[in-house]
Amino acid sequence: MPELPEVQTVVNTLIPHALGARIIRTEIIRPQFIHAPGKKLETLLTGRRIDQIARRGKRILITLDPQARLLIHLGMTGRILILQPGESRRPHTHLVLHLQKRSRLVEVQCVDPRRFGEVRWLGDARGDEGLGIEALDLRPAHLRALLAQSRRPIKNLLLDQSRIAGLGNIYADESLFAARIHPLTPACRIPLEAADRLCRAIRHTLLKALRHHGSTLRDYVDATGTAGRYQKLHKVYGRENEPCRRCRNAIQRIVLAGRSSWYCPRCQILHTK
DNA sequence: GTCCATGTTCTTTA
DNA sequence: CTAAAGAACATGGA
Secondary structure (H helix, E strand, C coil): CCCHHHHHHHHHHHHHHHCCCEEEEEEECCHHHEECCCCCHHHHHCCCEEEEEEEECCEEEEEEECCEEEEEECCCCCEEEEECCCCCCCCCEEEEEEEEECCEEEEEEEECCCCCCEEEEEECCCCCCCCCEEHHHCCHHHHHHHHHCCCCEHHHHHHCCCCEECCCHHHHHHHHHHHCECCCCEHHHCCHHHHHHHHHHHHHHHHHHHHCCCCCCCCCCCCCCCCCCHHHHCCCCCCCCCECCCCCCECEEEEECCEEEEECCCCCECCCC
8 A cells, every 4th residue: 555655644644643642552453463572562562652653664653652663564455544442443453552642532453454564563773774765855966876876677776665765666657757767777877867857756756646645546545544646646557558648658567576567658768878 | 267456575596 | 796586475356
């Protein structure tokens, strides 16, 4: 489900209900889904207060008081849902946090049918280990440097979270279309003007998706259960054989890094030298 | 039954 | 050393 705009929207919709709340009860329904060292997560979580809810790349980082951190990754189909106490538990719920914020009680359910996501106790760790620069913090000079040191197809580089954190399959394709760069172009062959165009395209695409609360293809909803709207504005993603919105040529699909990649063969230039 | 899916990680291959 | 390909994880929808 989640790339940067979706994960940020989950965080934004979680904050009003959960920030400052105390965890008064913890139910672990599927222990295999939860990574915690030694002690039981129930013991670690229960009694602490939620001090901060933030996003880094596609990770949700929850800072607790007394000081400790919890990481939630939504994987492909993960959801965090805010529910009233007593509302029926959704299928594939792995963890439920019972929160009290002043006199109000709410439940936070962590749901993930495919179980590609994870909940992990971080203790003192920051939770940003292994991640490259935030996609929204990317600046032309930084992107130029990244491109110069790689011959990989640009699409593969954009998906590499250890280089740039936050882009996934949808926004990598949409950003490359906006920058008019072919996904197979070797990173180091992208001309400087095109690199700067890509930098702007990434930022513009993510901010616009964020304004539309992300893309809902099938599973994604925010913490209040609301779907995103940006999928209606996709220019290439999932549009094989449909006309390019810019030139009317048919959108093509190829497989790269094991993922479908959609692009317009007329608008997106394959730079080779 | 088939193929495909917003992600990550591991193994194999080159 | 780099990095690509492929499989794996588990479930469900078309």
